[in-house]
Amino acid sequence: MVELNESTRDEYMDYIIKAAMKNDIEQFRHLFLELHPADQADVFLHLEELERKRVYEFLSPEEFAEIFEGLEVDEQKNIALELNDHYAAEVFNNMYADDVADFLSELQQENVSDILKAMDDEDADDVRELLAYEEETAGAIMTKEFISIKAYDTVGDVIELLRQEGPDAETIYYLYVVDEKERLAGVTSIRDLITSISTEKIENIMSTRVVSVHEKTDQEEVAQLIQKYDFLAAPVVDDDNTLLGIVTVDDVLDVIEEEATEDLGEITAARGSTDVTLTSFQAAKKRAPWIIMLMFFGLVTAEVIGRFEETLETVVLLAAFIPMIMGSAGNTGTQSLAVSVRALATGSLEKRGLWKTIIREFSTGLMIGVMSGAVIALLLAIFYGDPLLGGIVGVSIVLSLGMASVIGTTIPLVINKLKLDPAIASGPFITTLNDLISLMIYFTVATSLIQYL
Amino acid sequence: MVELNESTRDEYMDYIIKAAMKNDIEQFRHLFLELHPADQADVFLHLEELERKRVYEFLSPEEFAEIFEGLEVDEQKNIALELNDHYAAEVFNNMYADDVADFLSELQQENVSDILKAMDDEDADDVRELLAYEEETAGAIMTKEFISIKAYDTVGDVIELLRQEGPDAETIYYLYVVDEKERLAGVTSIRDLITSISTEKIENIMSTRVVSVHEKTDQEEVAQLIQKYDFLAAPVVDDDNTLLGIVTVDDVLDVIEEEATEDLGEITAARGSTDVTLTSFQAAKKRAPWIIMLMFFGLVTAEVIGRFEETLETVVLLAAFIPMIMGSAGNTGTQSLAVSVRALATGSLEKRGLWKTIIREFSTGLMIGVMSGAVIALLLAIFYGDPLLGGIVGVSIVLSLGMASVIGTTIPLVINKLKLDPAIASGPFITTLNDLISLMIYFTVATSLIQYL
Incomplete structure (x- = not known):
């Protein structure tokens, strides 16, 4: 992976743009995909419209989804207009549901319905569920892409499951155990898995007292909890203790940033306007x-x-x-x-x-x-x-x-x-x-x- | 693990205190150690001096180290005075080096030397190294307890290593690969390990372009980097690219909190005095x-x-x-x-x-x-x-x-x-x-x- 900073970016970008304009798809993909998605997004934002069009041609919706996730909502709005409907729907299908929900929550109601209709049913349902939550609650910031396992699974079963589903889950470091009614029953970690023999049952290595947050808990409280316990994620449950999703530590970083901005905005009466991208x-x-x-x-x-x-x-x-x-x-x-x-x-x-x-x-x-x-x-x-x-x-x-x-x-x-x-x-x-x-x-x-x- | 909140804590504490005062060491340990260390610290802070003395008797220095790590520096100072020298030294030996360094950086120079002399040589050296860094740099906030592996190791070797050393490392989710001169050569993750066969060489699964930070980088920049890339940790290197330590995401949470407090303190001319524990x-x-x-x-x-x-x-x-x-x-x-x-x-x-x-x-x-x-x-x-x-x-x-x-x-x-x-x-x-x-x-x-x- 190539790491970019202000001085190296321009040069690297020149190569990428040249490859794009020469229609050298192979060279373009080689250079571009070697970047971390966060840097891909950075480069992408520096491109002209014509160059951006090449990106949509040369990258699959799945590849572009990672870039799109890294953009601010205002930027996403402008870019979404440049995508054709089919490509856009595929991009949304390949994004994490919480990121799609963040984006859609800023759009007009009718556009939201159109987009949800164009998406795959299952993905759209996840997004709808997240959109139903009040803003700034655990439910609104949680991710639906988590791995849940059963107490009667063996360590070997779970490792096999991780091999298959690991790449799609947002985190695999904590594994939440649910009962037959999807209620949260325990937690184990990948640390515990690798130190256990593969025939061991999960119920023997899991911890049954799990710290969880309710779906309606304020995001600031969730952040405080994760910070207090040094967790990498926290499970979100409803009144019946059904596991609904997880909040990961990278979301918490954003929450803390967001709350600090809010606090500052309140103290200075500059609420909602400290963003330098506004005109x-x-x-x-x-x-x-x-x-x-x-x-x-x-x-x-x-x-x-x-x-x-x-x-x-x-x-x-x-x-x-x-x-x-x-x-x-x-x-x-x-x-x-x-x-x-x-x-x-x-x-x-x-x-x-x-x-x-x-x-x-x-x-x-x-x-x-x-x-x-x-x-x-x-x-x-x-x-x-x-x-x-x-x-x-x-x-x-x-x-x-x-x-x-x-x-x-x-x-x-x-x-x-x-x-x-x-x-x-x-x-x-x-x-x-x-x-x-x-x-x-x-x-x-x-x-x-x-x-x- | 029992999770405590304001309402359940008092009742639970009563049981713990009763067990302590009845000298029922077994019952005390059962109740107390079932708590998460963050909650143990919370309960501990609510105890009277006499009750705290029982804690030092009933818990090993290793067990108490986890509680001590969870205290604020001001609280640590008061508690350290209650410990006998030998117990204290053992507590410090069992703490993460960065936490010991945080504590010592607030003490008088002569006390620092005494404590370092009482500690194990190897642990003391780690702490000395961290203390030498300027405050608020990557070097000052990094942890020395990380796992480094070699490119010629196999996946099986590394998993075996994790079984042995995993419990002592602050994080095992990223594994940094170093060459024979301890220079950072690559990175792999536990995700990559479990999806590879055990005879696979690390060099074939590692990524050789690692995003790292220099030991003298400001902590705010480190936080921004980890946040930008959604990392769980970042490696810290010197001018020769030698791997010195890692900064983990939980440290970054604290940095962001700290910087937000600093920003607010500056804006309101209340720098260093927004802490409610001051008189x-x-x-x-x-x-x-x-x-x-x-x-x-x-x-x-x-x-x-x-x-x-x-x-x-x-x-x-x-x-x-x-x-x-x-x-x-x-x-x-x-x-x-x-x-x-x-x-x-x-x-x-x-x-x-x-x-x-x-x-x-x-x-x-x-x-x-x-x-x-x-x-x-x-x-x-x-x-x-x-x-x-x-x-x-x-x-x-x-x-x-x-x-x-x-x-x-x-x-x-x-x-x-x-x-x-x-x-x-x-x-x-x-x-x-x-x-x-x-x-x-x-x-x-x-x-x-x-x-x-």
Whole structure:
């Protein structure tokens, strides 16, 4: 297998393109198929339309299926339009059912039906089953291509089965044992197989207590489970413990990546738009509503400041510290938010308890507030020669930071507990809320002390 | 194997503790060892000191090593103090070298030497080798417990070898082939082995083009590679292509988690303090410096506002829109930051190019600016009956958002390119910078138009 990197790819691609354009099918197949499918997909994406057409001619649907699986859904959509119907159907038949389902879940309903009708019945049924699951559940990300064996099989039987079916299964490292009703009864591994004699019965080497996940379990929980136990796969079962499929560790890698992107998107109100393949306009369309919505909150803040216009007119200098106080509250709240989001993502919250976390964050916020409040009060007293102004700003910072840390911690946790839309817990919303509260604290403190200024 | 969850754990633990306190070693071992090591660690962490002492009595160092591997480094430090020297050394001998190295890298130098001296020479050498690597490189996270075979071995030889050494190796699914100088020459998998006859030579079934990583490769790149190719492991080599170790997919899961935490910590200036196990004071100590440093930037902002005191005194209402303009610029910049950080983390930037990304973000920022600027100008014209004020705020928003998106995108990319401390690219720093720039834009626009207000 040839490994490509940025520097070697271009040269290698030249050879491939030349072979394609000279219609040298043998040379093309030799060069192209020596690449790992992930690199084939990489090269393929760099081809022009005319060159891509040659790929469809020179590669069988089965060979092209591996490339197609390696593309992003947006890329798949464009490429699918270039394939003739029969070729496309064969490509889908040769893909893993979960990959087909991922692709179809992004299409219009009518296109989905057409594609499913063109596919082989058995393959189409698997895909339909996966499509029926709610997104981001174990059922939606599981693969149907797994090997199940029976407790009365011998090691020799199973090895023979692996010889035949191994190439089609997504993983052969764990072998799940089912009873006559397809209920999960045990698990064994290829490690156990090769250390046993071939006449040994599976029931004697299998472990009967299998860690499994329910079909409706959230994908993040599945990822945490696989990570906790260092598994390479986990079986997915229904209420009756019937084995429905397996989630493999490479799917979990994608889930963790996806959840990290989601978390970041939420914290930055850039949900669904951190993908660099979007055009400017697509990205702006997704992001502008957030910015405009947050701007309306900003108008509320403007309203609050307007109410204190009298105070401001008396001491215009007070305006100068608005950004600093708001900024500090915002930053502290965001730090607390990060703690909550990570705690939720890694499952460490359950280990530790909700209240303990909130109280810890509140004390942390207060401590940070006291430290920074003291520093700023001192600075203002010395450099502006105005200890009272220093006091006003300092006290406001202590109170604001204490509040901000509680808000930053609790909102995401409460949202999560109540199963509300987590977007409300996004960083900018929390920051905007903290802005508002810190401003009110600041002006209230200032107004009540202004007579002494 | 018994699987534990929050509800079953307490009851099961009661039985275990009762057995321990009744000195019923047999019952204790039966209950405890039936758990998966990850759950053993979970139960163990819930025990009191007296109960933990029984665990050390009842379990062999080899058995306890599996529990110790499952603990966080902070927990390991406390537990290590409870073990007698001989038991501890045996525990370390029985742990994977990479786990020992992870633990030792957090200790004082003198303690490290003592522990290494107490360990078996061969095991200690492996650990020393790993400790010599810079943190977060392939060398630092690789495992030394892998199986290497020779090209002239037969399939039967290798299966025999796996029977003997399989239990000690971290993974047996990929088998790396080395030449007489231990240089990586090929790879085969257990899948290939079982589908071949036992007299077949490895050289006939192995693939000679192996994807490997250099010992000094950054762990994030290793994770991307394993993810791209859906590998279960990747071999680590030195300049001479000598096989040094392997990185397994479960290590990669941890790396991705770790990098996501790091990214989030950077964006929120909560680096190294998102861990919920820290005490309030520890967290405050880590986070306060950031908040205080950012507060100093806030003072610069105060200074800028101070310079425009005259403008502000003329139209105090201008102060009311400071938070909104700053907030919008901050939010837009943070969105762009999220795009950059994700692009760096997933490697999609290389695929796409630096300039294309920056230009796309700039146009996105401008578009968002035009949309939100228009909305706000209209609102202010209608509700405040002041089209000029609307114009000032609207124009300031367009300019500020365009700038903010460029700054949010480029700073992390430039920092990354120049290999500077990425902390400078953290969200709050970028937001503070954007605050300052948007304020200057706002007051410059306002001052130049104030005569018409």
